Amino acid sequence: MKHLLSSTSFLILNKYLAKQIGLKAAVLLGDLISKEEYFISNGMTDGWFFNTEANIQEDTTLNSYHQRKAVKVLKGLNFIDVKRKGIPAKQYFKINEEQVLKFLNNLSAKNYTTINNNNSIIINNKYFKKPKLIEVKIYCIERQNNVEFEAFYDFYESKNWMVGKNKMKDWKAAVRNWERRETKKNTTSKLQKQLNTHNKAKEMINKINNK
Amino acid sequence: MIKNISIEELRTHSVDILSKTFLELRQSNVTEQDLVSLSMILADDLQRDFKTLEIKDIQEAFRRGTRETDLFVVKPQTWYKWIKTYRNLLWSAEYEVRTMNRNPKEVPFYKDGQKLIK
Numbered sequence: 001m002k003h004l005l006s007s008t009s010f011l012i013l014n015k016y017l018a019k020q021i022g023l024k025a026a027v028l029l030g031d032l033i034s035k036e037e038y039f040i041s042n043g044m045t046d047g048w049f050f051n052t053e054a055n056i057q058e059d060t061t062l063n064s065y066h067q068r069k070a071v072k073v074l075k076g077l078n079f080i081d082v083k084r085k086g087i088p089a090k091q092y093f094k095i096n097e098e099q100v101l102k103f104l105n106n107l108s109a110k111n112y113t114t115i116n117n118n119n120s121i122i123i124n125n126k127y128f129k130k131p132k133l134i135e136v137k138i139y140c141i142e143r144q145n146n147v148e149f150e151a152f153y154d155f156y157e158s159k160n161w162m163v164g165k166n167k168m169k170d171w172k173a174a175v176r177n178w179e180r181r182e183t184k185k186n187t188t189s190k191l192q193k194q195l196n197t198h199n200k201a202k203e204m205i206n207k208i209n210n211k
Numbered sequence: 212m213i214k215n216i217s218i219e220e221l222r223t224h225s226v227d228i229l230s231k232t233f234l235e236l237r238q239s240n241v242t243e244q245d246l247v248s249l250s251m252i253l254a255d256d257l258q259r260d261f262k263t264l265e266i267k268d269i270q271e272a273f274r275r276g277t278r279e280t281d282l283f284v285v286k287p288q289t290w291y292k293w294i295k296t297y298r299n300l301l302w303s304a305e306y307e308v309r310t311m312n313r314n315p316k317e318v319p320f321y322k323d324g325q326k327l328i329k
Contacts (some may be wrong), residue, residue, distance in 0.1 A: 190239040198230035201246035205226050208247070209219035 011060065017104065021073055024062055029079060029100070031060045033053040036095050048083075050090040077103065130161045131171045139172060145179040152178055213269075214262035221257055224266050225250035228273050232285055235277045252287060261294055264301075272297035 012034065018026035034053065039049035039103055053064045062070065074080045081094040131139075133153050140149040152175060161168045168174060213221065229249055233241050257269060275284065276293030304321035307313045316319050 190237075191234070193239075194230070194234050194239050197241060197243050197246060200243035201230065201324065202223065202227050204243060204247045205222050205250060206214065208251075209222060 014104070020103075021077060022070070025070040025073040027060050027088060028056065028062060028067065029074055029095075032080065032093055033095060036093075043143060047094045048092045049094075050086075050092045052090060058157055079103070087198050128161070128167060128169055128171075130156075130168075136171070136175065143175070143179065145175070145182070147182055148180045149175075212262065213257050213266065215263055216266065218254055218258060221254035222250050224269075225253040225257070228270055229253060229285065232273050232277055236283050236285070238283075238285070249285065253263060253290060256287060256290070260291075261298070264294070264298065268297060268301065 003176045013023075013026055014030070017029070021029075035051050036049055038045075043154075053067055056067055057063060060067075062093075071080070071082060074084060078096055078099045080096065083092050084090065085092055131153075133150070136149045136153050140147050156162075156168065156174065158173070160172070163169075163174065216224075226246060229246060233239075233246070234297065257264075272294040273290065275297060276289070280293065282289045282292065300320045301322065304318045307318045308315045308321050315323060
């Protein structure tokens, strides 16, 4: 009776995660996280802990084939690292907590859909928050796009962050649009390119001649 | 005449001629390194094989070549064809005047007082 009530008798599963990465991968991740907690409480420090296929099967009911598939998914998403070590070799896991949290944060920022009278209604929970100048600057530096971030900021600040008649929805997308426009502006015509090539070639020839 | 022009000057002329040719052929994917290399080859070719011609003749040969032939890959083979075709015109004109005694004014491409033998 006591065993039935303990947390080890239950599978803990994040529904949103299961929707995104699949039920089996989510079950395995939940199991691995609970194993990690067990190893941490027993003095594990480097983050690596082992778990055997038989053990996982016993805890999650996933057979070795499904386990391998789930591990592949989790590895692909960078949620876990896996290596084999020791004699006989055991499978060691490491949970990338940051990656999992990042993924869950992204999920919570996504739109949710509800069903009402057979119509699907998209509830947009992503409200636009106008950026600070420093945020725009950082984003521009990250993208190395040479967009004049101050000009961008002042332009939209003067327009109350409106794009036409609508309120801006994503300032990063707007920055990317500016970036594209700047790139187009900077591309020279074919003729200009050829003239530049000619001038450069002449300079090079003069240098060769002067040697 | 080309034989009186220094190789340095010839290279500069070659850059001009080839740039104009690429422009006329609408080939914009030529880099400055390509242009310099080709110019050096052209200058060398001119000094070796076309030293009795004038720079103006070479310019005219390229002009006619881009307009009157289907050759569009600018390479030594192409410009040899263009220049030789133009040189043949000059030679024919000279033959008409000197051997056939035709009136120089009636013979196109005839250039007075010039020996065109290589």
